Amino acid sequence: MAIMKDLLRSAPAWSAAVLVTTAMASMIQSWQVQAGLRSLGVVIPTNLALETALRDFTGLLLPVFAVFGIALLLAFLAASWLKPRLPLLAPVAWPLAGAGAIAAVLFTMRAQFEMTPLAGARGADGFLLFCLAGAIGGFVFGWLKPR
Secondary structure, three states: OHHHHHHHHHHHHHHHHHHHHHHHHHHHHHHHHHHHHHHOOOOOOHHHHHHHHHHHHHHHHHHHHHHHHHHHHHHHHHHHOEEEEEEEOOOHHHHHHHHHHHHHHHHHHHHOOOOOHHHHOOHHHHHHHHHHHHHHHHHHHHHHHOO
């Protein structure tokens, strides 16, 4: 029962973490895809680049928010259990949980679909940037989580 009470109290922090992670992942998605197109010689005007980024965000919002939300929820639950048991990692538990959750999602997508549907995460740099988005989401969670 205490876990449920803590979970409900942490819901706004979790929501903010998922939204930050999703928004960053969407920006990374657009940036990676547009960079790939530019490397092929495609000229993308700034207004089109921004419009595309906004459309990526709105188009990916619900499915990515749901997938990242579940992954971050599970990771934050695991981290809350591990924090008191691994005191050396406690200061970075939330960012590690966030990065680990996104890495797990990307690996699961790759295993399930034999590639990740998120084109921005298909390369090593995109994978690391997506994990960084998860780490920042974890930082936001730790910052906003009630003590």
